[in-house]
Every structure is written in structure tokens, then in C-alpha cells.
Amino acid sequence: MSQSRLNEEQARSLALGLVADLPPARTPARDFLAAQFDRGLAWINHPVGAGGLGADVRLQAAVNHVIAAAGGPDAAAVNPIGHGMCAPTLVVWGTEEQRRRHLRPLFSGEEIWCQLFSEPGAGSDVAGLATRARRDGDEWVADGQKVWTTMAHQSSWGLLIARTDPDVVKHQGLTAFVLDMSAPGVDVRPLHQLTGEAEFNEVFLDRVRIPDLARLGEVGDGWKVVLTTLMNERVSIGGVIPPRGSGPIARLVDRYRELVRADPATARLHTDTVAGLWVRAEVLRLANIRLSQLRTGETPGPEGSISKIMAADLAKDVYSELVTLMGAEGLLYGTYEKVRPVVAMEYSTPQKAFLRSRANSIEGGTSEVMKNVLAERLLGLPGDPRADKDVPWRVIPRS
Template structure:
């Protein structure tokens, strides 16, 4: 690994730093620094509009979706230049959370499978933040088995008629478009009978119902499809090859999520410095220091694992499974840190009001959101299987349903 910028990378970093210093919405910086995990409160300012304004400003100057081709709204930058931008954008990247699914997962899928006309229509507004996209994958009966989905797609002339339900769809309630994987043939093994589409979320027959979460937010949604008609021109990939298209989305999902997940360690270290226990500052307590040392080691392990990916990008190589490792470790670490931080606050750990709780109640927000973090983008179990099979070369799990037609797989229904 090489942690030093090349002369070209250093020059690019200086250019990025200068532009951000001159153009960033600095009046939002204090609120962004205090933002709870998974929730941004800009104190009376419309968060969505602030996010779109920042994204549009970046796009106007050529800083949006840097690695995308220029004709699709990007800059044609190298992967390492994209990493440099992410490092320098800092706290302002919080505003980009609205677009991470569209730009990090849907966009690359459209780029790989959409027609040229569709790319020029949909990708530039996505890069500018004018249109928001979501990912319609998970289903109530599927669990972690994406290929076990039951949403049906039936051909009717030049259209497809969609019926079924998706769940845990992040941002569906404010999205303009979505990518959708369906089952078009139940008579073949489950991975072979899928077909992939994109659609407007305003299409007749689409119903979106936000899910009330334990943290009081409703970022996830149920999405119902009742005889929704999608033209065949909005199919991505060949009929029956939806799993292949889905893998493109999932690989980009690992990269988009895994390399940027917070752990809560910097916030925990700051809390330990400020919090007073019965016998003095928390930072002086041996148990606290032991935990801090352990988390420091793990956090640096994540840092250097990510550095391997960055080094590979700098050499023009394709990163390996580092993103899966990063998400697996960071998700559990964040939950452990949040739990300990709340315990350390004793009864005050029950406070959820940012104005009353220590550290603006960020650890409370972090703990309530952490179970979802360990599920979305690939559960811990799925990631362990990926690492075991693709990194360590261990035998794959036995799958009794692998070669069975989907409609012959036994279910729990009586």
C-alpha cells in the first residue's frame, strides 16, 4: 500500500479542496456535524432541498458523479480521483445520503444495461440530484434470499404486468424512479426465472407505505404493485437474466456502502474525554480505556483495509472483496460502541432529546438504527458467506433448492 498521493493526485486534491472551501454551504456545517446517525436536522431548513442545491452546485462545476462519463453528467475522472473527492468533501457528504442508492447502485446498472437514449435521458438528472431513485429488491417472504422473490411479471403484448410486494425500500416515498427485479418464469430454478426493469414510482398501481421504525423515522417503505404496467422498453437485460443484472447492482451496492460506513469511534473517544463518571473523567477509567484501545485497533484495521482498495483503484485495478469486509466489521462495531456509550451514560442514556442527552443523543440514534444497518445492503450472514467462499475459498453452502423449479420449492404454507 502507498499512502502518499502521486504528484497528479496531490494537484487534484488541492483543486478539490480549493473548490469546496469556496463553494460549500458552510452555514450548514455546525448542524451537519451534530446530525444524528441516519437523520439530518438542519434546524428549519428543508433537508431535501439543501441536498439538491448542493448536488446541483457540484454538477454545475463538474464534481457530481466524478467517475461517470461526461455525456451522462459526470467528469470522466479516475476511480482514485473519486476517492479523493469523497475524502475532501467531509461533513458535506452527509447531504449526499439522499442520492447514494440512485448514484451508487441504480446509475451503474442503467449504465450497463439501458439503451443509449435512456442513459442520456435518465443519468444526467440523476447525477444533478434532480431525480431520486430507489432499489426495489427485498420482499417479505424472501428474507436474505433475493432470488426467492415472488413479485410476478407477466408479458402482455408490448407491456409487462407486475403484481406483488417489496419491503424495506429505502427512500421510496420521495423517489421519482426505481429499479425492480421480478419473477417472470416460475417453472425454472429461482435464479433463472427473473427479469429486471426500471419504472416511474408514479406509475398507476404503485402504492407506497412508509414503515414506522423504532427510532421514530420512516426511511424504509413497503411498495405494492397492483397490475402495474411497464413497457418492455424499460426492461434491463434479457428476459430471464434478471439475476445477472441484479449482481451488477449488488456489486456496486457493496462498494457504495461498505467503504463509507461510520463506526462511531471518533464520537466515542470524544464522549470519553467529556463525560464525567463518579470517580472522574471517563477517559481515565481503565475499562473505558481498554475498550477504546480495542475499538481503535479495529477502526484502524478498517482504515487500512479500505486503503488496500484505494491503492488498487490508484493502480487502475478492480478492488476485491474489501467492501464486504468493511461493512461486516463496521456494522457490528458501530452497534457495540453505541451500546457501550449509552451504558456509560447510566440512566441518562435513556434520553433521546438531542438538547438534553450527551453528544446530542447521537449514540441513541446510532443504536436504534444499527440493526437496520447490519441488514441492509447484505446481512452479516450473507457477507460472511461471500468472504468465506470468494476470499477464503471455502465450500459453498449446500442448497437443496438450487436446481428445483421455483414453483416446486416447498414452502411453509399449509
């Protein structure tokens, strides 16, 4: 993609213009985000008309900084799967028509998206998935089951990967589709997590008809589409660059300060741990800045796995220390209601954050799998033995 010559100062000035024209305090979030998209400040590296200005991807941080400082809405929080994973995939693999139809309502939060990859028998090994799509004239007919589908209950659209050819090796027989979540035969059922919330779902597909026009990429290109999504997912989860000392670590430091005032002797026992966690948060933040500066391509590379592992471990350790500092209060969860959240990844109370953060080293690829990616793709170490690599998917034993 050719890049415009926009510089950081100009990007910042465009963002200042946006917040001046649509003051966040007086503008509904959806209207603000739609205007952000129309001005090319949604994904500044996207082409003009697709939410961007064809500029350097690194300028987005300057834009986001201005909008956050003015109290503007965060599209990534409104539609996390759509924003972080589906949109970049649409940009790389979508047709002109698909981008025109989907990107704007996705960014504004008018249409929420979900990611239909994992299945009961295929999580880390997503290439082994069994949901079938069979061609029927100008349509495809999909049957199967997906699982752990975050926000499927809120979603208008899903990024679906299905097996279209069982007779070739597993990575080759997959095709990607944009699935209308309201199509007949799509059945979304809640799965309750440790927090009590049903943020994710099982999704059953029973003879769901998908127009061929909703295919993403060529037939058989599904694995390449998956890789685009997963590379973006790792950066979307682990690559956030908050202001120094903000986010989860700020909550911990605030609590620690309270303890210093209330009970200095106990606080002293935690000084080393809190300081160590602060250093790790800062190292992650600086590493993410460095990675974002090094990034030039449209799709992030395997180095996104570094942030993903570090962020998952850090979040778990920070929230664990936070509830520890709370003493007995940290054990109280309030009412344990089984609810259907309207936003994903809800970390409102320390107790909820502690429980929810356990999932950080699983979602978007487990830490073990991230380590495999680093070992093989960055360090050049020998790969795992893969006995099913060269045989047709149809003959691979499945549980």
C-alpha cells in the same frame, strides 16, 4: 471503460475549482451537486456526460475530500440508495438514453431512488423472489409485494427486480426494470422501525404497467443486475473512508473525554474498551483505503463483504459503548414519535444511533450471508448445500 490520464493533483484542482465557483455556504445543495455532475466530478470513473471523466475510480476520494473540507453537500447522504446502488447499476446496465435521463437528477437529489429487491419470502435468498412481470405488447404488467424498501415514500424511481419466467431455475428467470414510483398501482405503506421512524416501507404492485423501454438489461439478465447492485451496496455501506478518528468513533471519544473530566474513576474502567474500539475503527479505515486502492474494476468484488461485516459490528459496538458511557441518560429517548424521515439512516442522537445501528448487520445482506460470500468466493471453501439450484422456480416450495 477506457480511462483518461487524469492524475490526483489534477482531480484535486478540478474539485477546488468547483468549490471556488460555487461556494457551498452560498449555493443550494442541489445546484452544487448538479454542477459537480456536469463537471464530471460526481463519479469520476463514469464516462464523460454520465457524471464522470472516464478517470481512475480511486481519484474520487481526492475529489470528495476537497468538497467535504469546503463544507459541500454529500450526494451519498442526500440519496443513499440512488447514489450508492442504483447509479452504478444504471452505468453498467442502462441504455444511453436511461443514463442520460436518470443520472443527473439522481446525483443532485432532485429525484430520489429506492431499491425494490426484498420480499416477505425473499431477503437473503433474493433470487427466490415472487413478484411477477408479464409481457403485454410494448409493456410489462407487474404484480407482487416488496418489503423493507428504504425511502420508497420519497422516491421518484425504483430499481425493481421481477420474475419474468417462472419455468426456469430461479436465478435465470429474473428481469430488472426502472419503476416509476408514481405509476398507477404502486402503493407505498410505512413500516416503523425500532427508532420509531418509518424509514422503510412495504410496496405493493397491483397491475402496474411498465414500458419495455424501462427494462434494464436483457430479459432474464435480472440476477446479473442484482449482483452489480449488491456488490456496490456492500461497499457503499461498509466502505466509507472517513478522516482518521472521525465519525462514530469521534462521538465515543468525545463522550469518554467528558467522563474523564467528570468522573475519572469510572472513565478508567472504560479505557480499555474505548481504546480497543478506536483501534478497530482505524483498522477498518485502513482496510478500506487498501481495498479502494486495489480496486480497478467498475464493480467492486466480493472483498466488499469484509468492510460490510467489520463496519456493522463496529457501529453496533461503538454506539453500545456510547450509551453505556452516558449512564442513565443513555436510557432516555426523548419523544418517541412515529415519523416519516426525509433522509435515511438518521443517527442524530446517541440513543437513536444505538437503536438504528442494530440494522447494520441486516441491511445490504446479513453478516451471516457476508461470511458465506467470503468463505465461498474469497477463501474457496465448499458452498452451502443448495437443493433448489437446478429445478424450475415454479416447483420450489414457498411459505
